[in-house]
Amino acid sequence: MPRGDLVGSLEHIVLLALVHLGSNAYGMTVRREIEQRTGRDISIGAIYTTLQRLETKGYVSSTVGEPTAERGGRAKRMFRLEADGRRALRASQTAIAQMAAGLELSRSAR
């Protein structure tokens, strides 16, 4: 895998959200970041299953934080982008940019 694996579209979006959020990335913030930036209301279940898949691939890692009263006594699961994840993200970004180069996708195009 010299140039990194490509990731799926939701995986791509979630990885980008992790880059934006830095050290404050957990389920709720990832969901809200995506909603604010793209307008897509993704279920928390879809976010977690995507993060779990990315963790299995070694692209992200997670740690369990302290429980808080605001969360009903439940702990946060904090996520971090790993070097392999950054490489995969870069490879996907490059592939999309290369495929889109020279194309004009006007609003009227079908």
Added chain:
Amino acid sequence: MTPSSKYGWREGLLKSLAPDCDIEAMLGDLTEERASRRRSDPRSSHRGWYFGQLLRSLPDLLWSAVAGRGWASTWGTAFLLYIAAAALQFASSIALSNVIERSHWLTTIDLLLGAATLVLAGWAAAWIRPRAAPALAAIVTTLIVVLMATGEDGTLAWYTFALILGSPSVIAGAAWFTRGRRRST
């Protein structure tokens, strides 16, 4: 601080059908976001948003639970347990019809027997392989829907409703109970 031990049926369903996901962290996230939404709009309780999120999460978590690693043995276990439950129910129905003459009670007793065999199968699935319980619920629900759609008309509405909603629920209930017992042992 300990997590809230009171779960509604929706949280309970989520916890029993999605064994490998981090449900506690997920429920914490939803609780936190709901509190944040309440602060920005105190006039609404945002219950609809919260339960909408739970229900919309269910297909993703279910799929993740049954399509993860070892999916062949998960579905194999679920299918074998379904065959065993169907055989048990068939045998008990035959035995019952020899004892009780056909009456309106027979349908109800048959339904209760079916529920009992599904509880047994759900318990066994969660015990053998936790991911097999949601797979079993999916198999049973699909078969009921297919049989109802292709079968004769005239089936009682409450019977159909009870089968479609009740079957996966009793499997989930049995799986939830089994997982709780496994954790405490």
